[in-house]
C-alpha cells in the first residue's frame with residue numbers, strides 16, 4: 528500500500544514538473560549517449576524505419592557515434608539542442624560518458640535531465656548489470672584511469688544486453704504506459720533472438736576458447752567472459768585512457784611472446800602505428816574489432832554487432 532502510494536506520489540510530482548510526456552500527443556524523444564543504447568531502445572520501441580507507422584511518435588537519437596572513442600566524444604552545439612528537446616536520456620554511466628556529457632546536459636537546461644540519476648527520465652544503463660573489476664579501494668582520479676568505477680563496457684555481453692533491454696522496457700512502460708504491451712512484446716522478441724544466437728556464437732568461438740589475445744584499450748572483458756576468450760591482463764594502454772608509452776611497450780613485447788598471444792584487438796578509431804610495430808615483434812596478428820553499433824559497416828543493430836565481432840575474431844585466428 529505504502530509503495531503504491533509512493534509510486535503515485537512520484538508520478539504526480541513528475542506530472543507537476545512537466546516530466547511525463549503528454550498522453551494527448553503521445554510523443555517521446557529518447558536521446559542516448561552511446562550507439563548501443565540507441566540500438567537497444569530501437570529494439571524495444573519497435574523502430575524499423577522513418578516510415579514505420581507504429582512508432583512514428585517516438586524518436587531515438589544517439590549523440591556518440593560508433594566510429595569515435597566514446598570516452599572522448601567531441602561535443603557539438605547541435606547536441607545541446609537535441610538534449611534540450613529530450614524526454615529521456617539513456618547514458619552508460621561508470622565513467623564512459625561522464626567526461627563529456629554533463630556540461631552538455633547543463634547547457635541544455637532541460638529539467639527532465641538535470642534530475643538525480645534514478646529519475647525515470649535520466650537512465651543509467653550501469654544500474655541494470657553486475658559490473659566486473661569494481662574498485663576494492665578508495666578511488667583516486669589523479670591515477671589518470673578512466674575505468675575507476677569498474678569495467679564500463681558491459682554491453683558486449685549478450686546476457687547483459689538482455690538485462691539492459693529489460694531495464695529500459697520497465698522505464699519506457701512507466702513513461703508511456705499505453706505502449707507497454709508493445710514494448711514488452713518487442714523485448715520478448717529481442718530476448719528470444721539473442722537466446723537463439725548464443726549457442727551459434729558459442730560454437731563459432733569454440734576454436735578461440737582460452738586462446739590468448741591482447742587488447743589496445745580495456746574493452747572486451749565481458750565479451751571474453753561470454754565466449755571463453757583468453758584475454759591477457761595487460762593492454763597496450765598502460766592504464767585505461769593513457770596512450771601506450773615506449774617504456775610500456777618494451778615491457779609488453781616479451782610478456783606477449785611468453786604468453787604466446789595470438790591476436791591484438793584494436794578498435795576502428797585506434798592509431799595503427801603502435802599495434803603494427805608490436806605485431807612485427809611478436810606472433811600476434813592485429814584485428815580490428817568494432818566495440819559498438821556503427822563501428823564498422825554491417826553493424827546496424829546489436830545482433831549484427833556481435834555477429835561481426837565473432838566473424839572477425841574467427842577469421843583472424845583461422846588465418847593466423
Ligand SMILES: [Zn+2]
Pocket residue numbers: 598673674679680744745746767
Ligand atoms: Zn573504456
